[in-house]
Amino acid sequence: MRLDFYIAHATGLSRREVKVLIGRGEVSVDGDLRPRASLQLHSGQQVRCRGELLSLPGHRYLMLHKPAGMVSSTSDRDGASVLQLLPAELRRDLHIVGRLDVDTTGLLLLSSDGQWSHRITAPKSSCSKVYHVRTARPLTGQMIEQLCNGVVLRGEARPTLPAQVERLDACSLRLTIDEGRYHQIKRMLAAVGNHVEALHRERIGPLPLDPALLAGDYRALTDQEVALF
Numbered sequence: 001m002r003l004d005f006y007i008a009h010a011t012g013l014s015r016r017e018v019k020v021l022i023g024r025g026e027v028s029v030d031g032d033l034r035p036r037a038s039l040q041l042h043s044g045q046q047v048r049c050r051g052e053l054l055s056l057p058g059h060r061y062l063m064l065h066k067p068a069g070m071v072s073s074t075s076d077r078d079g080a081s082v083l084q085l086l087p088a089e090l091r092r093d094l095h096i097v098g099r100l101d102v103d104t105t106g107l108l109l110l111s112s113d114g115q116w117s118h119r120i121t122a123p124k125s126s127c128s129k130v131y132h133v134r135t136a137r138p139l140t141g142q143m144i145e146q147l148c149n150g151v152v153l154r155g156e157a158r159p160t161l162p163a164q165v166e167r168l169d170a171c172s173l174r175l176t177i178d179e180g181r182y183h184q185i186k187r188m189l190a191a192v193g194n195h196v197e198a199l200h201r202e203r204i205g206p207l208p209l210d211p212a213l214l215a216g217d218y219r220a221l222t223d224q225e226v227a228l229f
């Protein structure tokens with residue numbers, strides 16, 4: 001890889017900024033302070049910028065406890081993005097692995113690895129999602145049965161796949177679904193004549209939200225957690 005590409009990738013700086021640094025003698029390759037921007041690097045060569053050893057970032061995998069009021073988007077166009085909760089050096093190239101609505105809380109995964117994310121979100125992966133749902137009205141036996149069997153969402157013809165439903169109290173339930181349709185949980189509850197008051201994602205596939213994370217907190221996934229998908 002060319003030196004200027006390498007530094008841009010390692011630091012997030014533009015190639016123009018990198019060229020300025022090289023021109024100022026702030027970059028060294030194996031101690032040489034006058035490398036050319038076009039230098040082809042070989043593996044094992046040490047590139048330093050202002051004395052700091054650079055390395056190419058690997059993929060990043062994070063879990064975030066999404067608070068209410070922030071959008072699951074990498075831009076702030078539609079409101080404050082959850083990326084604002086991360087330090088700038090972690091944000092680069094991250095995407096969101098399965099969005100949550102602005103008022104939904106809970107487990108949100110972020111990664112720079114598109115193939116990994118695809119394994120989670122692709123419809124045929126059938127990766128289950130577990131939600132804690134609080135409803136506006138008491139849940140009847142009939143509503144629970146309909147949710148279990150699958151319901152037809154407004155504007156769609158194909159019913160939802162059977163869901164697992166655990167009634168927790170008169171107005172709350174734990175709902176496990178194997179699909180990811182647009183506003184699926186809210187539309188499922190609307191389809192049975194109820195309304196979602198609060199929604200929280202507890203788990204994606206085998207990965208639960210770390211209970212040590214408060215709303216707004218994040219942490220890197222462990223290698224074992226990454227390998228779950």
Ligand code: URA
Pocket residue numbers: 099100101102104182183184185186187199
């Ligand atoms: N279903 C919804 O309706 N909203 C979410 O945020 C997630 C699932």
